[in-house]
Amino acid sequence: MKVLGIETSCDETGIAIYDSEHGLLAHELYSQVKLHADYGGVVPELASRDHVRKIVPLVQRTLAAAKLNKTDISGIAYTRGPGLIGALLVGSSMARALAYAWEVPTVGVHHMEGHLLAPMLDTPAPQYPFVALLVSGGHSMLVNVRGIGQYEVMGESVDDAAGEAFDKTAKLLGLDYPGGPLLAKLAEQGESGHYAFPRPMTDRPGLDFSFSGLKTFAANTIRSCDKQPQTLANIAKAFEEAVIDTLLIKCRRALKQSGHKTIVMAGGVAANKQLRLSFEAASKKDGFKVFYPSFEYCTDNGAMIAYAGCQRLMAGETTPLHEKAMPRWPLDSLQAI
Template sequence: MVICPLVRDCQIGRAANYTVDITEFSKPVNKPAIGPVLGIETSCDETGVALLRWEPEAPGCGLLAHTLYSQIKLHADYGGVVPELASRDHVRKLLPLIREALAEAGLTAQDLGGVAYTAGPGLVGALLVGASAGRALAWALGVPAIGVHHMEGHLLAPLLEDNPPEPPFVALLVSGGHSMLVEVKAIGQYTILGDTLDDAAGEAFDKTAKMMGLPYPGGPALAKLAEQGRPGAFRFSRPMTDRPGLDFSFSGLKTQVLLAWQHSDQSEQTRADIARAFEEAIVDTLIIKCRRALQASGAQRLVIAGGVGANRRLRSELAAAAVKDGFQAYFPRLDFCTDNGAMIALAGAIRLASGQHQDASVQVYPRWDLQSLPAA
C-alpha cells in the first residue's frame, strides 16, 4: 500500500491550512451500495475496522465484524498522543485489522459493497492513512467509497443497538476534542445548539488527571479514582450554568482543581476527593445543559455519544434525570462510545444507501463543520 508522504510529514499545527470544499463531498450514483460496507476509523490514536450490512429495520443485527487496536501503550510514555507516532502505527495495524475483520465475518474483499472511512475532523496524518487505504481499496474493487464525519459517526452510534432512537432528538457529543449539543431533525440535518469555548469535557478530564499525577490515559483513571472520593469533601463550580445558553467552558474548572490540589496535603484520599468533586462538576454541568437543550428544541429523546459517554457517573445521572423529567436517554454500548470502525461503517452505509459517494481523490478535513453535511 502506498501512503501519501503527508502521513510522514504533517504536524498538528498544519491542520488549519486545510479547507473543506463540501461541493466535492458527495455525488449521486445510479444505485446504492450493495453488500457489506467496510468502515475504517483512524482519526486519532485508535485503529478501528468493522463490517456492516445496513438493515434500516434492524440496524443492530447488521454488524458482521468489529475489530479495534488502541495505541495507549505507544503514547503512555509521552503523556499524550504524538501525531507522527499515531500515523505510523495506523500504517502498521490497518491492513492486518482489515484482514482480521474479513476473516471474522467469513468474507473476502470481493464481497464488499462499499467502503467508508473517517475523513475528519482529526489528526491530518492519521486521517490520511485511513482515507488513502479506504479509497485505494474501493477503487481496486470497483465499489463506492465515502468519507465520514467522525462526530456524525459518534452521533449515529446508538443506531447500532436493537432499540435505536428515531429523529428528532438531541445529541450530547462529549469526547476528548468535542463537547457539543446537536439538534438532529433527520440524518444529515444537524443544528449545533451548544459547543465548547475552550477545553472539551474529555480534554479537561485528561489534563486534570495529568496535573494530579495520574497515569495515561487520564480520563478513565480519574473516573476510577473518583469512586473512592468522599461526597462533599470538595466542591467546584458548574461552569456557565449561572447564565442562559448551551455552550461549554471547562478551562476555569481545571484551574479551580489545580489550586485546590496545590493547596491540599496531596494525600491519596485528597486526590480521590478532588477527583470526585471534579467529576461531579462536569457531570452536573452536562446534565443541566442537556435539560436546557431538550426544552429549547422540544425533543423528547436524548442521545449520548463520544468517549466521555462511557463515564459511569454520567450514564447513571442522565438515566435518573430521564426518569425524573420524562425524556428517553439512549446510550451506545461502552465499546461504541470510544472511537471505533462500527460507527463509521454505519454512517457510511446510510449515506451510500442514499446514493452518495465520494470521487476518486483523497480528501481529509482536520476541521469540519458538522452542520455543513448534506442530508442523507
C-alpha cells in the same frame, strides 16, 4: 449492502463491516494507548506510523471474522475528518486504494456523525428527532438532530472539551495516561461535599461549554491540598460531579429549547458510569429518554463509521477518490439524506 468501515482519526485503528440487512458482522480495534503513554498524550507522527503498520492486518482480520472476501464488499466508508491530518490520510488512502482496486464506491464520513449515530448499532435504537450530547477528548457539543445530516449545533465547547479536562485534571492528580477513566475510578473512592467546584457557564443563558476554568480550579485545589490519597479521591469526585452537573444542566436547557424528549449521549466520555447513572436518574425525574452506545462503541471505532457510511451509500452519496481529508469539518455542513 456490505460496507467496510475504516476509522483512523486519532490513536485508534478501527475496522468493521456493516450489513444493511443483518447489522454489524465484525469489527476490530487496535488502541495506541501504550505507544503514547510515555509522552502523556498523543504524538501525531507516531500515531500515523502505527496506523500504517496496523491497518492492513486489521482489514484482513475483519474480513476473516465476517467470513467474507473482497468480492462481498459493496462499498467502503472511511473517516474523512475531523482529526489529525496524518492519521486521517492513512485511513483515507487505504479506503481509496481498496475502492479503486475492488471497483466499489467510497464515502468519507464525518467523525462526529459516526459518534452521533453509534447508538443506532444497539437495540432499541433512538428515534428521530433528538438532542445529541457529543462528549469526547476533542469535542463537547449539543446537536439538534432531526435526521441523518440534519444537524443544528446548539452549543459547543469554547475551550477545553469535557474529555480533555478529564485527562488534564487526571494528570494534575498524578494519574497515568489516558487519565479520564482513571480519574473516574479514583472518584469512586471519593466522598461528596468536601469541595465546592463551580459549574461553569451555567449561571448565564446559552448552551456553550467551558471546562478550562474548572481544570484551573482543580489545579489550584490540588496544589493547596495535603496530597493524601483520600483527599485526592475527594477532589476527583468533586471534579467529576461538576462536569456531570454542567452537562446535565445544559442538556435540560437543550431539551426545553428544542422541544424534544430524547437525549442521545455519544463519545468517549459517554462511557463514564457516573454520567450514565446521573442521566438515567434525571430521565426518570424529568420524563425524557436517554440513549448511549455500548461501551465498546463509545471510543473511536470502525463500527460507527461503517454504519454511517452504509446509510449514506444507500442514499446514493459517494466521495470522489480525489477528495482530500478534512482535519477541520463543521458538523452542520453535512448533506441531509
